[in-house]
Amino acid sequence: MMKRAILKISAGLLLGAAVFSANATDITGAGATFPFPIYAKWAADYKSATGKAVNYQSIGSGGGVQQITAKTVDFGATDDPMKGEQLDKIGLLQFPAVIGGTVPVVNIEGVKPGQLKLTGTVIADIYLGKIKMWNDPAIQSLNPDVKLPSSAIVVVHRSDGSGTTFGWTNYLAKVSPDWKEKVGEGKAVKWPAGQGGKGNEGVAAYVKQLKNSIGYVEYAYAKQNALSWTQVKNQAGNFVQPEQKSFAAAAANAKWESQPGMGVVLTDQPGADSWPVTSATFIVMYKDQAKADNGRATVAFFDWAFEKGAKTAADLDYVPLPKDVTDKIRAAWKANLKADGQPLLK
Structure with missing residues (x-):
């Protein structure tokens, strides 16, 4: 049995055309078990590449939402996308990370x-x-x-x-x-x-x-x-x-921009070859980052995963996000994430 573990993830690299620095700040995340296998592999590969680390606890989507709401982690992970009114009320940014079945x-x-x-x-x-x-x-x-x-x-x-x-x-x-x-x-x-x-x-x-x-x-x-x-x-x-x-x-069939926070549900989709219980899994983090370095480090890890981890995701039978979707996510990071009233990402 795969053990529930604390992942060692890391942070810091180039994001698009702009440079987002991240020091060796420890980053904490918690939530969905659905993406644990790919997060674990991304974490191992990323730590080998950079030596930087963050802790991810595989505790279930409900726990992930509770932890991020309580501000005890830097990011939460959920397979049940949060609704627009929830995101707005708490002040969260949501984006997909990977797709699986x-x-x-x-x-x-x-x-x-x-x-x-x-x-x-x-x-x-x-x-x-x-x-x-x-x-x-x-x-x-x-x-x-x-x-x-x-x-x-x-x-x-x-x-x-x-x-x-x-x-x-x-x-x-x-x-x-x-x-x-x-x-x-x-x-x-x-x-x-x-x-x-x-x-x-x-x-x-x-x-x-x-x-x-x-x-x-x-x-x-x-x-x-x-x-x-x-x-x-x-x-x-x-x-x-x-x-x-x-x-x-x-x-x-995903229409990412049709839902707040790109929170599409992909079950029972049309198509001759479609698997009927397909799902995206999502990351949620505060728009207003109390710890700027932690926010940058979190963004940097997922940027690396989108850029370098697609083949790894496919090898584990997940579906990496298309480039047009990751471009939209990067734009959302730049437009929405702030620290002390200033844009988080320069």
Whole structure:
């Protein structure tokens, strides 16, 4: 199991045409577990390149929003984008960092990664407790060539406030009227069935340990924990595999400027190849920086990640942001971030 860890990240480099200096100030961040694998790799690469550091705690999106609101960290991370009125009330700037996919994972003897096929309505009915057995006709009819056990389904969900849960429940609410009416969507919901694990790490660990279980995690957690993910039927009616290509197909529909803080939701997107539970993950930081050096250092790290970390993101099956999007983010940094009433970035 991937351990929840404190990342060593760093800060300071050229940003666009302007120079933003950052000293060796320690930077703190906290939040989403969904991007933890890529943040961890970016952190390691960046520290090797610069030797500078910041601490990132993988505690879940709900915790990330709480920490940044309380001003106990320099940046928060959330997969559930904050609404415009929230950002304005608190005085936060929000921007996307990377795109990835949430995948159903199962522990069924003999079922290989990518073999099982599920639809959104079937997944919703499993999590509603309506489908209780793996050999239920609703599942078996989708998988006539897969031997499914006459065993009870062990449902695993998140126990903490989670952006991954927001994307998961947002998708289920879009494809299942019953789910929308009875459960709805959010970082935390009242689960009709199952048991909770903390973080993507906790859900992955439970599914790996519990036979005949099903859970949902960011794709990198499925691969790194050798879990069997499933295909899911998308809006176009095609069963697709979770992979960088299918996440990118869904992300191609993103209309970033249509939402405050670029807070687009990418679930159930059209397109023949689109993965239906695709999500962006977001960074939030105060527009008015109490510690100018910390603000510059935070910006510098993400600028480096956009410039140097795209291939690494793709290697981990995330989707790096397109250049036109990162250009918009850099412009937002320059226009909105201040310290002592003066622009933070010269």
